[in-house]
Amino acid sequence: MTIAIVESLRTKQDQILDNWVNQRELADDFQGNFNSSDDLKAQSSELLDVLLKAITAENITDIYSVDLEPLFDFISGLTLSRAKQGFSPRETATYIFSLKDALFKALAEIVGDNPRELYDVTLELSKFIDNIGIISFETFIKGREEVILSQADEMAELSTPVIKVWDGIIAMPIIGTLDSARTQVVMENLLQGIVENESSIAILDISGVPAVDSLVAQHLIKTVNAIRLLGADCIISGIRPEIAQTVVHLGIDLSKMVTKATLAGALKFAFGTLQLEVKRMQKEKLNP
Amino acid sequence: MERIPILKMGKFLLVTIQVDLYDRLALTLEEDLIQMVHKTGARGVLIDISALSIVDSFMGKIIGNIAAMSSILDAETVVVGMQPAVAITLIELGLPLSGVHTALNVERGMALLAARMPDETDDIDVDDNDEY
Numbered sequence: 001m002t003i004a005i006v007e008s009l010r011t012k013q014d015q016i017l018d019n020w021v022n023q024r025e026l027a028d029d030f031q032g033n034f035n036s037s038d039d040l041k042a043q044s045s046e047l048l049d050v051l052l053k054a055i056t057a058e059n060i061t062d063i064y065s066v067d068l069e070p071l072f073d074f075i076s077g078l079t080l081s082r083a084k085q086g087f088s089p090r091e092t093a094t095y096i097f098s099l100k101d102a103l104f105k106a107l108a109e110i111v112g113d114n115p116r117e118l119y120d121v122t123l124e125l126s127k128f129i130d131n132i133g134i135i136s137f138e139t140f141i142k143g144r145e146e147v148i149l150s151q152a153d154e155m156a157e158l159s160t161p162v163i164k165v166w167d168g169i170i171a172m173p174i175i176g177t178l179d180s181a182r183t184q185v186v187m188e189n190l191l192q193g194i195v196e197n198e199s200s201i202a203i204l205d206i207s208g209v210p211a212v213d214s215l216v217a218q219h220l221i222k223t224v225n226a227i228r229l230l231g232a233d234c235i236i237s238g239i240r241p242e243i244a245q246t247v248v249h250l251g252i253d254l255s256k257m258v259t260k261a262t263l264a265g266a267l268k269f270a271f272g273t274l275q276l277e278v279k280r281m282q283k284e285k286l287n288p
Numbered sequence: 289m290e291r292i293p294i295l296k297m298g299k300f301l302l303v304t305i306q307v308d309l310y311d312r313l314a315l316t317l318e319e320d321l322i323q324m325v326h327k328t329g330a331r332g333v334l335i336d337i338s339a340l341s342i343v344d345s346f347m348g349k350i351i352g353n354i355a356a357m358s359s360i361l362d363a364e365t366v367v368v369g370m371q372p373a374v375a376i377t378l379i380e381l382g383l384p385l386s387g388v389h390t391a392l393n394v395e396r397g398m399a400l401l402a403a404r405m406p407d408e409t410d411d412i413d414v415d416d417n418d419e420y
Contacts, residue, residue: 187376188372195371195392198393226372226376229378229385
């Protein structure tokens with residue numbers, strides 16, 4: 001693309017904008033969008049302005065060029081704001097791609113007498129607009145991934161609650177697989193809980209852990225040792241028969257830890273250690 | 289030179305570490321403490337590390353050493369008040385302090401030591417075991 005063509009495009013900016021907006025308003029999917037024609041016009045005008053300012057004869061073929069950054073920033077902002085308004089990524093991309101029609105029309109007027117040049121220029125511009133569309137898609141996906149990541153963090157935090165079950169006894173039910181990152185959260189929360197509640201016994205319930213492999217077992221052993229360093233005892237409860245089977249088959253030695261099949265069993269053991277007694281009270285007769 | 293005070297409480301010794309232990313201070317503590325155990329015939333050593341927020345492998349080793357030396361002189365060691373972050377660090381460093389007893393705070397540490405003593409003193413009739 002020559003400098004002259006870019007310049008001509010700039011002079012035709014208003015005409016391109018009118019073409020584009022009119023065509024958008026006539027499009028089938030416009031009915032579904034809930035921004036008014038004025039909004040559309042303002043947004044389109046801004047986008048076209050940024051686009052025509054950023055584009056030069058050189059960088060049209062070099063998508064990584066630094067002077068295109070304002071354009072890409074604008075596209076990212078536009079995508080995010082549209083995503084918040086409830087536009088689908090398809091709608092946003094269609095909107096960007098529809099700019100092609102208006103641009104090609106202007107190009108045809110500029111170099112209409114030379115089909116060979118028109119073909120080359122159209123191809124270049126088409127690729128360029130395609131790239132902008134891809135950037136819009138990428139921004140959309142990046143936004144989604146950020147949401148997923150923050151949700152995963154929240155889930156890790158929420159899924160390890162410290163429960164005070166009795167004076168001096170806390171419990172933590174673990175639901176889901178124990179990986180290294182999660183064990184760290186489990187360990188930190190549990191130790192903090194022990195210190196805060198001045199608990200001498202912590203029950204780690206793994207009924208919700210689907211499988212125990214050697215790595216998980218190693219994490220458990222680490223946690224138990226750390227709890228011992230604080231001066232508390234740790235009981236691991238909720239060990240299902242399948243897990244007991246795998247643990248033994250893997251040759252993991254859990255004999256140094258107190259393990260119980262159920263949370264109730266662990267609680268009973270804890271009561272025993274703290275020399276507490278739970279017994280059924282004789283019901284007082286209301287009508288003697 | 290800076291020294292960490294060692295307090296005698298009945299049959300036990302209480303060490304409260306309030307400053308960051310640099311290596312030389314830790315070595316001095318180890319030496320002083322073991323001398324003190326010998327001199328007083330203490331049966332238990334209580335080390336309060338609740339003020340420590342950082343522990344390195346050397347510190348972990350010193351604590352292990354103190355426990356081993358005390359046990360030779362027939363005194364038990366209890367480390368109390370360890371902070372969660374310190375516990376995690378020690379475990380990650382592979383120092384589970386296996387010869388050492390632990391308790392949540394000084395009070396519980398004392399109770400733990402006191403609870404372990406009568407077992408030995410009950411059998412032999414010693415005059416001065418009234419206070420326990």
